[in-house]
Amino acid sequence: xxxxxxxxxxxxxxxxxxxxxxxxxxxxxxxxxxxxxxxxxxxxxxxxxxxxxxxxxxxxxxxxxxxxxxxxxxxxxxxxxxxxxxxxxxxxxxxxxxxxxxxxxxxxxxxxxxxxxxxxxxxxxxxxxxxxxxxxxxxxxxxxxxxxxxxxxxxxxxxxxxxxxxxxxxxxxxxxxxxxxxxxxxxxxxxxxxxxxxxxxxxxxxxxxxxxx
Numbered sequence: 027x028x029x030x031x032x033x034x035x036x037x038x039x040x041x042x043x044x045x046x047x048x049x050x051x052x053x054x055x056x057x058x059x060x061x062x063x064x065x066x067x068x069x070x071x072x073x074x075x076x077x078x079x080x081x082x083x084x085x086x087x088x089x090x091x092x093x094x095x096x097x098x099x100x101x102x103x104x105x106x107x108x109x110x111x112x113x114x115x116x117x118x119x120x121x122x123x124x125x126x127x128x129x130x131x132x133x134x135x136x137x138x139x140x141x142x143x144x145x146x147x148x149x150x151x152x153x154x155x156x157x158x159x160x161x162x163x164x165x166x167x168x169x170x171x172x173x174x175x176x177x178x179x180x181x182x183x184x185x186x187x188x189x190x191x192x193x194x195x196x197x198x199x200x201x202x203x204x205x206x207x208x209x210x211x212x213x214x215x216x217x218x219x220x221x222x223x224x225x226x227x228x229x230x231x232x233x234x235x236x237x238x239x
Contacts (some may be wrong), residue, residue, distance in 0.1 A: 041121065045125075046126050047121075054069075099145050112196040115141075139205075146200060177205040180205060
């Protein structure tokens with residue numbers, strides 16, 4: 027096994043472990059709350075907001091964004107390639123969603139993927155992120171819609187960047203991979219949206235036992 031392969035394996039592992047740090051779970055615990063027992067059972071920002079409040083939400087979102095951002099920037103610094111940066115970012119999203127530290131549970135990956143997106147393509151990320159937030163948060167009042175729109179829009183945006191603006195093709199691969207992961211994790215939300223049962227922003231999280239009855 028060559029040194030280069032080992033280096034790639036290392037940045038993937040580091041990316042996964044960074045993503046796996048369960049900040050939402052830890053912030054909830056500081057308030058005496060296990061966010062996994064409320065609402066969706068996830069440790070991401072939306073469930074933290076509903077179960078632990080706005081300050082916990084702000085801390086969680088910032089930390090989750092930083093996980094993806096740091097994973098990409100660190101891999102780029104160590105390897106100097108966009109392939110390594112993209113792989114580390116994908117690994118961070120996997121770590122966030124299936125964290126080894128909390129029995130392979132976690133969030134849905136939106137915040138961590140956005141941190142990676144910003145490190146790879148900051149302008150595109152801001153444009154798509156703000157547009158999606160205006161529609162999802164501001165107009166429709168569904169956090170899940172914002173996440174779904176980001177997944178659906180970032181890959182075409184990256185493709186345009188690759189075709190017309192010299193964006194590395196590895197960035198498109200990142201968008202396709204993390205978009206698929208985040209959409210996969212949002213399957214329950216998509217089902218509830220289809221059935222008209224998805225909670226809007228501002229509605230408190232229920233205990234998971236109650237939600238499943």
